[in-house]
Amino acid sequence: MSDVNDKPSVWFHTFGCKANQYDTERIRQELELRGAETALHADAADIAVINTCTVTNQADANARRLVRRLRRQRPDLRIVVAGCSTSFREAEYHALEEVDGVVPGHDPSAVARLVPELEDSGAAGPVTAGASDASSAPLQRNARGTRAWLKIQDGCDRKCSFCATRIARGASISRAVDDVVAEAATLARVHPELVLTGIHIGHYGKDLAAGSAGTSPGLATLCERLLEEVPARLRLSSIEATEIDDRLVDLLAASDGRLAPHLHVPMQSGSDRVLRLMRRWHTREAYRARVLAIAERLGAIGSGAFGLGADIIVGFPGEGEEEFEETRTLVEELPYTYLHVFPYSVRDGTVAASLPDRVPGDVAAARSRTLREIGLRKGQAYLETRAGTIADIVVEGRDDRVAGVTGDYLRVELLGDATPGDRFSARLRACDGRLTAVVPASAPAAAAV
Numbered sequence: 162m163s164d165v166n167d168k169p170s171v172w173f174h175t176f177g178c179k180a181n182q183y184d185t186e187r188i189r190q191e192l193e194l195r196g197a198e199t200a201l202h203a204d205a206a207d208i209a210v211i212n213t214c215t216v217t218n219q220a221d222a223n224a225r226r227l228v229r230r231l232r233r234q235r236p237d238l239r240i241v242v243a244g245c246s247t248s249f250r251e252a253e254y255h256a257l258e259e260v261d262g263v264v265p266g267h268d269p270s271a272v273a274r275l276v277p278e279l280e281d282s283g284a285a286g287p288v289t290a291g292a293s294d295a296s297s298a299p300l301q302r303n304a305r306g307t308r309a310w311l312k313i314q315d316g317c318d319r320k321c322s323f324c325a326t327r328i329a330r331g332a333s334i335s336r337a338v339d340d341v342v343a344e345a346a347t348l349a350r351v352h353p354e355l356v357l358t359g360i361h362i363g364h365y366g367k368d369l370a371a372g373s374a375g376t377s378p379g380l381a382t383l384c385e386r387l388l389e390e391v392p393a394r395l396r397l398s399s400i401e402a403t404e405i406d407d408r409l410v411d412l413l414a415a416s417d418g419r420l421a422p423h424l425h426v427p428m429q430s431g432s433d434r435v436l437r438l439m440r441r442w443h444t445r446e447a448y449r450a451r452v453l454a455i456a457e458r459l460g461a462i463g464s465g466a467f468g469l470g471a472d473i474i475v476g477f478p479g480e481g482e483e484e485f486e487e488t489r490t491l492v493e494e495l496p497y498t499y500l501h502v503f504p505y506s507v508r509d510g511t512v513a514a515s516l517p518d519r520v521p522g523d524v525a526a527a528r529s530r531t532l533r534e535i536g537l538r539k540g541q542a543y544l545e546t547r548a549g550t551i552a553d554i555v556v557e558g559r560d561d562r563v564a565g566v567t568g569d570y571l572r573v574e575l576l577g578d579a580t581p582g583d584r585f586s587a588r589l590r591a592c593d594g595r596l597t598a599v600v601p602a603s604a605p606a607a608a609a610v
């Protein structure tokens with residue numbers, strides 16, 4: 162803990178997605194600009210800021226459990242909670258006696274106001290998620306890692322029946338192209354890779370004013386500007402397959418790896434009946450056809466490197482054996498290189514929470530295992546196709562625990578001295594089911610991450 166005269170030290174903990182992690186970095190930056198120090202451990206902190214997630218009931222429970230544990234261990238710690246769960250359940254957090262401050266949402270200035278011993282630096286205006294980000298100073302660095310998250314929009318206009326994130330974060334709001342580019346240029350000074358993230362990045366720009374061409378700038382326009390003006394490798398985070406237009410695919414194909422050849426395209430289910438219950442806007446065939454067209458285009462370029470991932474929910478209410486089989490066969494057909502499989506988890510307050518025909522937990526668990534095994538098998542098969550080819554590798558990790566991440570999102574064991582922030586090209590080799598690469602003697606100096 163800091164001395165009486167010192168500025169307060171703050172420990173940050175983030176639950177949930179990349180967008181939430183980005184929001185924590187904005188809060189951290191705001192508090193540091195006002196004089197706070199970041200504590201590496203809760204034991205050494207005066208204040209804990211917990212950025213919560215509300216994707217499932219379990220996510221809410223995890224945040225409450227952490228609050229209680231911290232209070233038990235450190236009765237004198239000031240605990241501030243923020244984030245999606247606090248937006249959704251603000252009154253419940255106010256009622257928690259262990260909590261000292263509640264910020265519904267992610268406004269760094271609102272968090273700072275709960276720490277009166279910090280100076281009012283005026284460094285940033287009110288920053289809630291989305292458009293008002295544009296009025297604040299660009300994020301200078303991402304303290305949590307080598308690859309930096311860059312939030313380009315917040316919120317979502319879709320209404321998937323299982324999703325509480327949309328309810329917590331509201332409608333889609335995009336940051337202005339110039340603001341994103343300015344922040345990306347700043348982050349690229351210290352980060353070799355920037356991950357374009359948000360809650361629904363496929364809708365980027367739809368809410369922005371039309372430019373001289375008479376149309377709003379879309380994700381492809383933003384990526385073009387970033388590729389022109391920012392030297393880092395860029396990566397798209399999760400994006401809906403049906404919202405990836407041809408212009409974006411062309412950019413992916415023509416950027417020579419600058420826009421990483423990797424897409425994560427949520428499937429959720431391969432059954433039209435379940436997709437309707439999920440209130441998804443696309444059919445099985447619309448998803449299938451788009452993914453196949455993109456994969457065909459991207460897999461046919463350069464080394465053929467193309468990482469493809471998907472989120473899938475199994476055991477959604479109403480998913481019988483027939484519906485699951487439709488999902489399984491679609492998973493088998495599409496050229497995934499990895500899968501994220503989630504057994505359905507109830508989220509109070511969503512439409513799906515009141516759907517009948519719940520799937521027993523053991524059935525959902527067995528379906529999860531089936532899909533995960535397929536995902537692992539496909540990943541292994543893809544990995545073998547990459548052995549012997551050249552990859553663009555970014556080194557991430559800390560100290561002696563470093564690893565390489567390729568453009569197509571493979572983890573590579575590094576042979577030789579590498580420092581987080583290094584980026585180099587090397588030939589991949591297969592070894593006992595994993596990929597390795599020799600670090601070249603002339604690997605560029607690490608950026609200061």
Ligand code: SF4
Nearest residue numbers: 317319320321324327
């Ligand atoms: S697309 Fe659906 S799952 Fe994704 S954020 Fe929007 S409502 Fe939630």
